[in-house]
Amino acid sequence: MRIASFFSFWRLRAAAHRLPEPAHVPRPVLSSGPDMPKQDARHPSEAYSRLKVRFRDVGRMSGVIEALGRDFLTAMPEGAYKSRLGQISFLFRRMHEDLIDKSVYEDLEEAINHETSFPGQWDEWDRANLREMEALYLQFCHVAPELWEKKASMSYEGRRVHREVLAANDWEAAKDFLQEQIDLHKAIASARRSARPRSSGNDSGHDGEDRSLYQYLLEEHMPGMTVAEVERLFDGYEKEIEQIIPAVLERQKKSQPPVPLRGHFAPEAQLWINKALLKVIGFDFSRGGLYETGHNPVEGGTPDDTRLVIKTADSRNFLDSMKSTLHEGGHGLYIQGLPRKEWRYQPVAADLGAMVQESQALLVEMIIGRMPEFFAFLSPRLEGLFQGIGDPDLQAGNLYALKTHVQPTVDRKNADEVTYFQHVLVRFYLERDLIEGRLTLDDLPDAWAEKMQKYIGVVPKTPAEGCLQDVHWFVGKFGYFPAYALGHMMAAQIYQAMERDFPDIRSQVLRGRFDQISTWLREKIHSQGRLIHYNALLKDITGEELSWKPLLTHIQRRYLKLS
Ligand SMILES: [Zn+2]
Incomplete structure (x- = not known):
């Protein structure tokens, strides 16, 4: 028997040299037809059809x-935990x-x-689609897939690290991980920079293009945005x-302070009202849902899913989970309205990208979701x-206050508008200073305190209150923060145009009618996908490119009662 199996082993080894070749698998091709979605329709350019x-x-x-x-979340x-992290980062690579x-x-x-x-x-x-294909290729072509794999893995790991260091208020434990994130993102930014040759062919910077590492991280989140443009808008508004x-603050002193929320607000009841509000604003539950996590809220998803x-509801304060729901709901409406068919x-x-995403979230959360009419509907x-x-705490006027x-x-998360x-x-x-090497993590807590004192007039007492509070850097989102302020500006600008298009918008909100608002947003913004640049889109809707002035007007109207 032993001799027979010895020979059959060799027969097998010999057979290995005659392994059948795999069947020829033709590459999938697209076909043509009159009512075919553009995604599946064959184009006269065979290369473009293959790219689709x-x-x-x-x-x-x-x-x-x-x-x-x-x-995962x-x-x-x-x-x-470990195997899922491996699966996600492998797919990313x-x-x-x-x-x-x-x-x-x-x-x-x-x-081309x-x-x-x-x-x-x-x-x-088709032209826009090809342009975006090229942009994606340029974004990734010089970055080794291993770096993206590491980025995906560290991004999910970062959530856990952040949760732990924040709970322990342990800045020292956070530093090594954050340094690794900074190094990884600098490596990605330099690789991306090398994919784009300087148009003037020299390093003097006379071509006007910003080639700082931070620029490459910023534009990953906000295509078409430059650091110089962010500075221009921020300086003007500041x-x-x-x-x-x-x-x-002076004006506020003269009015009665609001009554704080009192009592117990059952988390199940909060989830119910939050889901009901999402339905009211037009969120489609047949293609989505609302879920809770013990950690930070997460934006994203696909139009079909x-x-x-949001963060698990706090039974002492329903306004927090509601704010988060409205914010994520604004993101959700945008995602569901993209040209999926x-x-x-x-x-x-x-x-x-992030700025337009945040504009949709902040339009629902801050601009519309903090109107007196909204609270009159809600109360x-x-x-x-x-x-x-x-x-008294549940009265419309009090909720508004x-x-x-x-x-x-x-x-930041509980900061006022x-x-x-x-x-x-x-x-x-x-x-920006961390990425450009002008600031080290050792000096970050002091720099944080100094800037907080300068711009807000308050100083954190602990790392948890300071540079440990946000998850963003832990998940590798360098260059994302400006999107919140720019998105707020854009939201105010969009709202102004909306008010021009239907002046009774406030009475619609008072009646809980959001269908005209969501249809308008879907037609003008969501369904446009990446057809045009954000400034061209804004110009179409509002007649002007991105500006901080409508936000200032909004703040003056709401907080100083100037019309
Ligand atoms: Zn958001």
């Missing part, structure tokens, strides 16, 4: 990563390997030549708002839900 297949598959992979990410058993494959480069060149030679065969959506804050994640998975169907429903008919109370604080900008400004200066 490639990007559809990359988009599918990205959708799988999103779904795994939601699971909300449902996964603790024991799956695979996705980037697929994006920078040599055939993508060849097809892009061929398709076709577009130049036969412009009549390209409509505006000069005005620093004059206004003392006047707002938009699972909003025609262009699902294609780069042109993506959102316009009787809250009285019923929390069984507090006539309770609570949510518009201005109080300089060390805490007026001083919120300064929190962003402080983080913008600090993260």
Whole structure:
């Protein structure tokens, strides 16, 4: 028997030399048809048709990563932590390997030549889609897929590290991890810089292009935005708002302070009202849902699976979970309204980046969700839900006073609408210096305190109140913070245009009617995907490019009662 199995082993080894070749698998091609979604329709440029297949598959992979990410945050058993982290980061690397494959480069060149030679065969959506494909390729082509794999892994790990160091108020324990994040992002930014040759061919910077490392991180979150533009908008607004804050505080002193919330607000009841509000603003629950996590809220998802994640409700304060729901709901409306039927998975169907995302979130959360009319709509429903008919803390005027109370604080997440900008400004200066090597982590707590004193007039007493409070740097989001302030500016600008288009908007909010608002947003912004630059979009809607002036007007109207 032993001799027989010895020989059969050798037969097998010999057979290995004659292994059958794999069946020929033809590359998927698109076909043509009159009613076919653009995503699946064959284009006269064969190279572009091939690229559409490639990007559809990359988009599918990205959708799988999103779904795994939601699971990671909300449902996964603790024991799956390491393996799930490995699965997510592996898929992330695979996705980037697929994006920078040599055939993508060849097809892009061929398709771009076709577009130049036969412009009549390209409509505006196809042209925009090709432009976005090229932009994605340029973004990734010089960055090793291993770096993206590490970025994905550290981003999920960062949430856990942040939760632990924040709970322990342990800045020393945070530093090593943050340094690793900074080094990784500097490496990614330098690789991206090397993909873009200087247009003037020298290093003198005379071509006007900002080649600082921070610029490359900023534009990853906000395509088309420059550090110089952020500075211009921030400087302009800062000069005005620093004059206004003392006047707002002075005016506030003369009115009665709001009654704080009292009693117990059952988390299940909070979840119910939050879901009901999402339905009211037009969120589609057949393609999404609302979930809770023990940690920070998370934006994102796909148009077919938009699972909003907020922090677990606090039974002493329903306003926090509601604020978070409205914020994530604004993101959710944007994501669900993207052009999924025609262009699902294609780069042109993506959102316009963090600034426009935040504009949609802040429009719902801060601009509309803090109107007196909104609280007038809400108050009787809250009285019923929390069984507090006539309770002074649940009255519309009191809720409005609570949510518009201005109080300089060390805490960004609980900052009021007026001083919120300064929190962003402080983080913008600090993260830029950290990336550019002008500030070390050893010096960060002091620099943080100094800037807080200068811009907000308060100083954190502990690291947890200071540079440990935000999750952003722990998950590698350098260059994201400016999106909040820019998004706030954009939201105010969009709201002004909305008010021009339907002057009875406030009475609609009072009646809990948001259908006209959400239809308007979907038509003008959400369904446009990445068809045009954010400034072209704003110009179409408002007649002007991004400006801080409408935000200033909004703050003056709401907080100084100037019309
Ligand atoms: Zn947001």
